[in-house]
Amino acid sequence: MQSLNLYEPMIATIKSVKELTPTEKMFEVELPDGKRLGHGPGQFVEMTVFGVGEAPISICSSPTDGNNFHLTIRKVGDVTGVVHTMKPGDKLGIRGPFGYGFPVDQLKGHDIIIVAGGIGLAPLRSVINYIFHNRSDFGQFTIIHGAKTPSDMLFKDELEGWRKNPNVVYLETVDRPTPEWKGNGGVITTLFKKVGKINPDNTYALVCGPPVMYKYVILECGVLGIPDSHILASLERRMKCGLGKCGHCQINGLYCCQHGPVFTYTQIKHLEEAL
C-alpha cells in the first residue's frame, strides 16, 4: 500500500535485466502483488537502491506493455552504478509515478513525429509503444532517431522491427558512422530533410535528447511549420523529491518534476534556463 507519507517507497522486484549497451541496461520491475504502476507515457519514478540512495528515472515502457514496467538506466553515478550490478530477484524501492507526461489523449487523431537523441529514446519508447498498441488512434507516425555510434543505439532488436514496420516511418542516423554502418551519417537534424510533406497543424513533435540537441531540433520543427504548442520536449533535471519541494529541478519558476518533465515549447521558449 502506498503510504500517506510521500517519501516512503514501495518495495519492488527486478524481474529481468537486459544489457543494451556497455553503459545502459533495461530493468523490468514488478510491484508488490503484481500491482500496476498506473503511469502514463513520459512520466518518471524515484528509484531507491537501498543503502545508496534515490535517483529519478524515466519509465521506458508504455502502460499498454503489461503490469510490470521498464527502466532504462545509464551508469553515471552512485545509484545507477550499483543498480547495474543488480540481478533478477533483487529489490528496489519505487516512488511514483511523478510528473506530467505526454498527453496521449490530446495527441490522438494527430500525426506524430518522435525525435530521439541518444538515451532520449528511453522515455520516448513509452509513448512509441503506446502509439504502436493504439496505432489506429493516430495518423502518420514518424520516428527520427540519432545516436553517437551504431553500438550506442538502444533497443537494437526493436529498431530492427521498426525498420521493417510499414506502420511507421523510421529514420536513423549516427554522428560517427563505422565501416559496417550502412545508414545515414551526421547529426540528427540532417534527417529532417528526409521527412516528407507534413500537415503541420495536425502534427505533434515529441522531443527528447541531450541538452545541446533541443535548440537545433526545435528550429527544424519550426521549419516544418509545426506550431510551438505542438512541440513537446521532455527535459532532464535532477528531480530529488519528485514533489515540487526540494528545488533541484527548478527551471525559472517551474518545477520539472511537477510541471514537466514534458513541456510544450510555448511553455519554455521564454524561460532562460530551460534549453
Place this chain on the structure above:
Amino acid sequence: MEQRVMEKKDVKSFIAELIKLYPAVYGPVAKGKSVVFDRLKDAGEAKFSYTRSILPPKKYLMPQQECIMKFDMPPNPKAESVVEFEDQVIVGVHPCDIRAIKLLDMIMNGGNPDDNYNKRRGHTVIIGIDCVPDQYCYCSSVMDLRCTDGFDIFLTDLGDQVLVDVLTEKGKEVISKIETKPASSTHLKKQDELLEAKKKLFTAKFTGPAQLLPLELEGQWEAPVWEDMGKKCLSCGQCVLVCPTCYCFDVTDELALSMKKGDRVRKWDGCQLAGFAYVGSGENFREEPGARVRHRYHRKFKYHVDSHSMTFCTGCGRCWVHCPVEINLVEISNRIFKREAECKA
C-alpha cells in the same frame, strides 16, 4: 483578535510556566556575542532584546537534518517513514521570522503536503515579540511592520507592561497560564506609536515597491548586476543556510555500521552551491555564480510572487550579515529598480 496586557515583571514567570507545561520550549539565548535559538531550561536564559538570531527558528519546523525514513537492507528490504515531533513552543520570534514561517506553511501545505513539516508545525505554539531594527534590517521594504497573523500570541513591550495580541485558540490556552487584563485604548495607541517610531529607524531601504519587482525584473535577465555579484560570490552558501524562507533540501541514505539497516536523511541544501543544478548527463544548468545569485534573487522576488503572490524575502538581513563578501538583496534590488541594463544600451 483579542488584546490583553500583562505586567512586564510577569514575563519571566510566564516563560517558567511554559517550560513546566511543554515538552520543549525554545527561545533566543546569548551565544558569545551572538544570539541563537536554543532550548530554554530556565526562564532567565531567554534574551528578548536581540536583533537577529544566527539561524531562524525555522530549524524547529524543518531541522538542518532529519531522518524521514528507516530502512532494512536487502535481501528483505523494508521502508518505514519517520515523522518526529513533540509539542513545542517557540518564544521570542520576530515579525520577519513569523512571516517566513507563514510562507513555509504555504509551501509545505501546498501541492504535495509535507507530512514531516506539517505535523511538527501543528504541534508548535509561536509566541512573537516586537523588535528594534539595525542597519541590516529592511523588513519595512518587503512587508507590513504590523504583525497580524502567523503567530499564536504576539508580545509588544510597552515599558512596564507588555501588550499581548492573542490570535488563536492555542494562544488563548497559553496566555491563560498567566494573569492578564484586557488592553485599553491607551495600550493600543502606544503600540501604534511604537510602530510609527520603528518605521523611522530603518536605514536600509528599497528605492521602489517590492511588489513591483516581478515586473521590474522583466528584461533584466542580462543586467550587469548579476555578473558583478557573480564575480564577488564565493558560492559558500551561507546566505541560503541562514535564510528563513529557504527550504531546498537534499536526501541521502546513511547506512548503519551493521550494514543491515539505515536512515534516509533530509538535509538543508542550497541553490548557491555549485553542484545544485547538476544533472546526470553532466550538464550544470547554473554553472556560473552569477546565474546562481540571479536564481536566488528570482526565487525571492519573482518566481514565488508569480505563483503565490507573496514576496519570499522578509528583510531579516541575515544573508547580508553573514555574506563574507557583503552581497545583499537591498543593493541588488535598488540596481534592478534603476534598470541599469537599459541605461547602458
